[in-house]
Amino acid sequence: MTSMNRPEFYQRLAEILDVEEVKAEDRLKNFDEWDSLSVLSVLAMADSKYGVAIRAEEIRSVVTAADLAGLVEAKQE
Amino acid sequence: MNFSFRRKRISGILAVVPAQERFFIEEMKNFNFPETRSLKLKEVMGFDKHRLVEPGVCVSDLAVFGFEHLFNKGLLRPDDLDALILVTQSPDHFIPPTSNIIQGRLKLKPDTFCLDINQGCSGFVIGLIQAFLLLEQESVRKVAVVNADVLSRKTSPKDRNSFPLIGDAASIAIVERDAEASIIHANLKMDGTRNEILMIPAGGFRLPSTPETAVLNDVGDNNLRARDHLRMDGSAVFNFVQVEVPPLIEALLSQASVPMNAVDYFFCHQPNRFMLQKLADKMQIPYAKMPSNVVENFGNSSGVTIPTVITFNMKERLLKEKLKVCLAGFGVGLTWCAMLLDLGFFDFNNIIEYK
Numbered sequence: 001m002t003s004m005n006r007p008e009f010y011q012r013l014a015e016i017l018d019v020e021e022v023k024a025e026d027r028l029k030n031f032d033e034w035d036s037l038s039v040l041s042v043l044a045m046a047d048s049k050y051g052v053a054i055r056a057e058e059i060r061s062v063v064t065a066a067d068l069a070g071l072v073e074a075k076q077e
Numbered sequence: 078m079n080f081s082f083r084r085k086r087i088s089g090i091l092a093v094v095p096a097q098e099r100f101f102i103e104e105m106k107n108f109n110f111p112e113t114r115s116l117k118l119k120e121v122m123g124f125d126k127h128r129l130v131e132p133g134v135c136v137s138d139l140a141v142f143g144f145e146h147l148f149n150k151g152l153l154r155p156d157d158l159d160a161l162i163l164v165t166q167s168p169d170h171f172i173p174p175t176s177n178i179i180q181g182r183l184k185l186k187p188d189t190f191c192l193d194i195n196q197g198c199s200g201f202v203i204g205l206i207q208a209f210l211l212l213e214q215e216s217v218r219k220v221a222v223v224n225a226d227v228l229s230r231k232t233s234p235k236d237r238n239s240f241p242l243i244g245d246a247a248s249i250a251i252v253e254r255d256a257e258a259s260i261i262h263a264n265l266k267m268d269g270t271r272n273e274i275l276m277i278p279a280g281g282f283r284l285p286s287t288p289e290t291a292v293l294n295d296v297g298d299n300n301l302r303a304r305d306h307l308r309m310d311g312s313a314v315f316n317f318v319q320v321e322v323p324p325l326i327e328a329l330l331s332q333a334s335v336p337m338n339a340v341d342y343f344f345c346h347q348p349n350r351f352m353l354q355k356l357a358d359k360m361q362i363p364y365a366k367m368p369s370n371v372v373e374n375f376g377n378s379s380g381v382t383i384p385t386v387i388t389f390n391m392k393e394r395l396l397k398e399k400l401k402v403c404l405a406g407f408g409v410g411l412t413w414c415a416m417l418l419d420l421g422f423f424d425f426n427n428i429i430e431y432k
Contacts, residue, residue, distance in 0.1 A: 035114060035298050036297070036298050036312075037114065037118050037122075039312060040311060040315060040351075044351070047316075047359070048359070053320055054316075055313070055316065056311075
């Protein structure tokens, strides 16, 4: 599995959230589309693109897009 | 743990589904959720149609209907059955076993070993393992493995994480001896420490149903569910499947010395299309070899999904030819299992509608 390219991660997140762009400081809860389907899609993305299994509770506890990227990176190490 | 069985075969499969189709597009009005997101859910998960029983319909009703069809069509003789294994999590009653109720309603002979097994998503493979073990006895020549569940009756219509994917159904697989059969391999694992991931919290002896356990609570994302209802921790199940199932199947194939590409089809439990496609991606199995179309056509009927995916996709082929297939079940328990066997030259392979 590849290590993380952050812009690419934010682009993948934007696709899940059905928006043009996600920035590092964006708060996930502010997106209309941030729901259980998006959480599941993030789990699947983390698994298939970064080779890590994260738990829904861990995702629920992060605040910004950068926190989420950090969570995936931490699991990769 | 590993199992192997010799000189056994499945000689036919019949699935029974409720006649009336329900449509996600209609039911999504019950969810407290923007329509665009419901449509996205439909697209990603593969929700479309599903089959649910009418109020009051029980597991024994579906099973008896299926057996009567087989008897009336001359596909099975009542006296030939030596054992009836029922795998269900929605029994007619706590007492007596529903397999005994079915035996009584069909007036099967007293020399019938009736056994209820409480298992879900792995229930078809577990039922087959039990049937193969019984067939080691000389007095047992033919076993019916019945999978049946009516879990829609325990699913909140206002829980969009569970209701759109649930389905009710029954199946009957006939298992018998076959001197020519090639060896059958199976692999099974269980982890009871994770038993709460898929659960109906109330209604048993630990937490009996009361007016309080029937109260709908907001469990997040505006989903409403009571403790009397089925609770699925979807994301935990997703991680469980991605982590545990690929190595299990790989170990099974290696135990059998069969390479992945020698398997014609992977017939898996059907939680939803999304999860199955991610599993196929992870194992590098082409989607065409791992059908995932049961939830969108019938719903996830727990242990009945593997017989349904076989019958729905291979109706004609399995009457005329033999295929090497890998079955895989995973879920409630937690339990995960796989079985490698040849399927084919069935006496029957059909889906009928319960009316």
